[in-house]
Amino acid sequence: MIPFYVFASLAVVASLLVIAQRNPIYSVLLLIASFGALSGLYVLLDGYFIAVVQIIIYAGAIMVLFLFVVMLLNAPHEDTDYDERTHPLRRRGAMRFGAVLAVALAVELVWALGRSSGSSSFARAPAPTVAAIGRSLFNEYSFSFEVTSILILVAMVGAVVLARRDSPASGGAAKDR
Amino acid sequence: MSPVLVAQLAITLVVFVALLSAAAGMVYVERKVAASLQQRIGPYLVGPKGLLQPLADVIKLMFKEELRPSAADALLFTLAPVISATAAFAAFAVVPFGASTTFFGLLDEPVRLQVSDVNVGILVVFAIASMGVYGIVLAGWSSNSKYSLLGGLRSSAQMISYELSYGLALAAVLLIGNSLSLTEIVDAQAGTWLGFIPKWYLLLQPVGFAIFMVAGIAETNRAPFDFPEAEQELVAGYHTEYSSMRFAMFFLAEYINMVTVSAVAADLYLGGWHGPLIPASFGWIWFLLKVGAILFFYVWMRWTLPRYRYDQLMRFGWKVLLPLAVLNLLATGAGVLFFEG
Numbered sequence: 274m275i276p277f278y279v280f281a282s283l284a285v286v287a288s289l290l291v292i293a294q295r296n297p298i299y300s301v302l303l304l305i306a307s308f309g310a311l312s313g314l315y316v317l318l319d320g321y322f323i324a325v326v327q328i329i330i331y332a333g334a335i336m337v338l339f340l341f342v343v344m345l346l347n348a349p350h351e352d353t354d355y356d357e358r359t360h361p362l363r364r365r366g367a368m369r370f371g372a373v374l375a376v377a378l379a380v381e382l383v384w385a386l387g388r389s390s391g392s393s394s395f396a397r398a399p400a401p402t403v404a405a406i407g408r409s410l411f412n413e414y415s416f417s418f419e420v421t422s423i424l425i426l427v428a429m430v431g432a433v434v435l436a437r438r439d440s441p442a443s444g445g446a447a448k449d450r
Numbered sequence: 451m452s453p454v455l456v457a458q459l460a461i462t463l464v465v466f467v468a469l470l471s472a473a474a475g476m477v478y479v480e481r482k483v484a485a486s487l488q489q490r491i492g493p494y495l496v497g498p499k500g501l502l503q504p505l506a507d508v509i510k511l512m513f514k515e516e517l518r519p520s521a522a523d524a525l526l527f528t529l530a531p532v533i534s535a536t537a538a539f540a541a542f543a544v545v546p547f548g549a550s551t552t553f554f555g556l557l558d559e560p561v562r563l564q565v566s567d568v569n570v571g572i573l574v575v576f577a578i579a580s581m582g583v584y585g586i587v588l589a590g591w592s593s594n595s596k597y598s599l600l601g602g603l604r605s606s607a608q609m610i611s612y613e614l615s616y617g618l619a620l621a622a623v624l625l626i627g628n629s630l631s632l633t634e635i636v637d638a639q640a641g642t643w644l645g646f647i648p649k650w651y652l653l654l655q656p657v658g659f660a661i662f663m664v665a666g667i668a669e670t671n672r673a674p675f676d677f678p679e680a681e682q683e684l685v686a687g688y689h690t691e692y693s694s695m696r697f698a699m700f701f702l703a704e705y706i707n708m709v710t711v712s713a714v715a716a717d718l719y720l721g722g723w724h725g726p727l728i729p730a731s732f733g734w735i736w737f738l739l740k741v742g743a744i745l746f747f748y749v750w751m752r753w754t755l756p757r758y759r760y761d762q763l764m765r766f767g768w769k770v771l772l773p774l775a776v777l778n779l780l781a782t783g784a785g786v787l788f789f790e791g
Contacts (some may be wrong), residue, residue: 298526298591305584322630325573333580334613337587337606344591344603403570403630 277317284310297343301336308332322403457561465565469542473705474504480749487753514694519594522691526592531692531699534585538706541578544571545713546633548723548734562633571632572620575714576613579669582707583609586671586688589700593691601687604760605671611767612668612675618775619661622782623651623718632714636722648726652719657778659719661771663747666711668767670704672748674755675763712744713737720744 315324485492493500590602723733
């Protein structure tokens with residue numbers, strides 16, 4: 274039980290610090306720490322594969338790109354152009370909208386927590402092996418799997434199109450430069 | 451403490467010390483091989499045949515002044531080399547280097563010669579290797595110097611590009627071995643075909659092995675892919691501003707990563723600790739020989755090939771290596787279906 278509380282509190286504290294940071298680089302790093310803690314929780318549930326995939330995909334691949342973007346944008350600190358003393362709900366529109374969303378989220382959380390029964394023990398599911406995950410992915414969920422892969426392909430093509438600098442008029446000659 | 455636990459702790463300690471001394475040894479070997487390739491003598495003054503040169507280097511590094519640029523981000527500047535070194539050491543934890551042994555009857559039940567046996571071992575190596583990027587990126591950013599930043603960015607772009615081919619080459623081996631556990635993959639390579647050809651995956655996966663080696667060189671930032679520290683353009687890349695032991699940690703991480711990639715290659719493609727003549731309980735001798743051969747290959751490449759240009763590296767990675775790795779995976783899948791399905 275102790276490892277669970279260590280990882281869980283690490284995940285919660287790191288996630289809170291992500292939004293409490295003014296320096297986006299630190300936010301990214303704290304998010305990675307939070308992903309690491311989540312991966313620790315998966316290990317405690319015997320989900321080694323999910324734990325490792327969590328590290329490879331989220332901490333290893335996606336967050337590296339995040340860090341890249343943050344570093345290249347060179348935004349060392351968030352702007353704090355508003356007056357710190359005014360009440361959050363009285364600030365400009367975006368802030369007001371954010372505050373409303375936060376309240377809604379808090380209400381939902383309280384509702385969800387109140388719904389769960391008092392017992393804190395969960396039935397232990399059989400440890401999902403890689404083979405079992407793969408089998409259900411390509412049999413039961415093969416349609417959604419294929420649809421997702423096409424969605425990702427479309428997103429990839431879209432990103433390439435958006436990132437292309439040369440105009441259609443200049444033709445293929447400019448591509449290799 | 452149970453004897454098995456003691457043995458596990460002993461193995462952990464041995465691996466740690468072995469990695470440290472392997473890094474020191476590699477520095478010496480690198481300098482000697484480089485010297486002989488360039489028709490020089492290399493280090494020869496400190497100790498017999500210059501063998502104590504790495505020790506002298508370490509002592510020198512320890513007594514150097516720790517410098518930190520005043521505009522650097524103090525926390526991340528200190529953290530970056532620690533991340534690099536930790537990731538380098540951690541990756542070796544799941545690499546097996548010998549068959550299960552009872553240490554000649556000392557223990558009641560056999561223990562595996564590896565720090566930790568995880569059933570998704572290969573993926574763990576891959577995951578930790580991808581965490582090592584952060585050390586380099588953060589070092590580049592936190593130094594607050596343009597050479598460091600460019601070095602860090604280049605390095606991460608390079609590692610992300612080559613990780614794909616690296617992963618696809620691994621996937622082909624997983625298909626044949628039908629397992630994610632390094633131990634099981636090594637054991638699947640025991641024995642011979644026709645009595646004298648070893649059942650190494652190198653022979654089933656020649657293209658995969660080549661991709662793995664090339665991507666491995668890029669992953670460890672070694673020449674001819676050592677752009678992060680291309681001297682002519684970037685001074686020393688991401689570790690330009692580092693000195694003394696913080697620099698030494700990056701140096702250590704680079705050499706340990708090299709050892710880890712070689713060890714994984716030996717396990718996946720060269721049959722690990724299986725080999726003729728040597729009894730199974732001394733299989734780790736075979737393992738060390740194979741790792742040594744791959745390490746020598748690395749050093750040989752570094753001092754033979756000139757550095758690529760950065761755009762050549764990217765073009766090669768995305769337009770040659772990646773399609774080749776995908777084709778290799780497809781062909782392997784088809785082969786597995788044909789012969790086993």
